[in-house]
Amino acid sequence: MNGPELTPAPRIAVIGGTPATLRKVRAAGFEIVWVYGPQELDPTGLAHVAEAYLTDYREPAAVAELLATVHRSRPLVRVVSIIEDGLEPAAAATTRLGLPGNGLDLVQVLQDKLAFRTLLAERGVDAVAARIGHTAEDIRAFVAEHGPTVIKPRYGSGSLGVRFVEDLAAVDEAGTWAAGFGLHSFLMEQFLSGTEISVETFSYAGRHVVLAFTAKEKLASFVEVGHAQPAPLEDATARRVEDLVFAMLDTVGLADGPAHTEVILTAQGPRLVESHSRRGGDRITDLVKEVYGIDIDALAFLWYAGRTDPVRPGEPSCGASIRFLTAEPGVVASVEGLDAVLADPAVVDASVSVAPGDTVVPIAWSYDRCGLVLARGRDGRDAAERASALAARIAIRTAPAETGPPARTLATIAARPDRLVGAAPDPGPDPGPDPGPGVGPGASPDPGPGAGPGAAE
Known part of the structure; x- marks a missing residue:
């Protein structure tokens, strides 16, 4: 006589992460499909996953295509990432597969600092002056209009490429720094003091x-x-x-x-x-x-x-x-x-x-x-x-x-x-x-x- 049929564990795709993270995913009852970069792989993580795909996971369209194939074979219930590099690929796959979670539109708005500022201003949530600049003259015009200014990459985090421009006297130095640093397009934001x-x-x-x-x-x-x-x-x-x-x-x-x-x-x-x-x-x-x-x-x-x-x-x-x-x-x-x-x-x-x-x-x-x-x-x-x-x-x-x-x-x-x-x-x-x-x-x-x-x- 056969015993009761076991219900298979729900399958979740995890982009990036560490073995310790994977243990928490398993403790929640998931079967894991792991998508990871070959150069970053910690092989001990393989013991916690059902499937692993080593690829450049920072390519959202490619990851979405890969996980669509995985999903057709055995369905996934979610695609997630807890690291910044994995958020957009996870969102692209989530949207492509119609799964619950953070979709591509949401993640792209949060990662695009200009889109974030624009949306909040349009909805009357928090209006902070911001626009794209390319040259010292762009910085000068923005500082003249809005006072102390921060320039930074439109995308990115970790405080990389962020510069304070206190007044018009500081514009030329900031422009020279941006050009030397390779920041040829940047977001200019009204400086918030506090x-x-x-x-x-x-x-x-x-x-x-x-x-x-x-x-x-x-x-x-x-x-x-x-x-x-x-x-x-x-x-x-x-x-x-x-x-x-x-x-x-x-x-x-x-x-x-x-x-x-x-x-x-x-x-x-x-x-x-x-x-x-x-x-x-x-x-x-x-x-x-x-x-x-x-x-x-x-x-x-x-x-x-x-x-x-x-x-x-x-x-x-x-x-x-x-x-x-x-x-x-x-x-x-x-x-x-x-x-x-x-x-x-x-x-x-x-x-x-x-x-x-x-x-x-x-x-x-x-x-x-x-x-x-x-x-x-x-x-x-x-x-x-x-x-x-x-x-x-x-x-x-x-x-x-x-x-x-x-x-x-x-x-x-x-x-x-x-x-x-x-x-x-x-x-x-x-x-x-x-x-x-x-x-x-x-x-x-x-x-x-x-x-x-x-x-x-």
């Missing part, structure tokens, strides 16, 4: 929830060197930020899954910078897990599998902060202090990504940082102070290079074999396997639409 935060959200069938507000610290180059949670926001400010971000998510049509949105708290109120249809990089997910007990990736796959109800964060259990390491440009002579920092009870993780003989370059984007310290504290401020003090105990000493650093342009950065310009770096390693299908001890069931965002001051 404190920057990011808003980590999760959307459940169109109902949005704030998981965390993240405080940030940036260099003059706009590269981020610190994050802390919970950000110290007054309740009224938190509500205004929440309202703005939710209106933006409704406008672009993001209904399911995580989003990471950058906001400036100006004197006139919160204003949007940009948003992404993924969780935040820079180990922000680790902060959310430390402070609120929620693993955003695990939550996403459980939600896609229909195995969890909507979840909201409870009260923060602690503060947490990450501080990125920097060093003087040159050749690394020595690295000291890491072991002592790792032994500190406040430290969750610390690492250095350079070693003696490596070259440290001037920081132009997130991948130029030299390591990190992630620490706990009583609250976000205390954690940020601890992380900063601990980072200062790690000494990365450099000596001048025999020759000056080569000129760095968009083209030379794009020549890296594992990264294309436009990729949003997530410089930290994956936080590791999820302990199980739950989303963490600090999470509480969603109490309903009237509840607040859950982030404390």
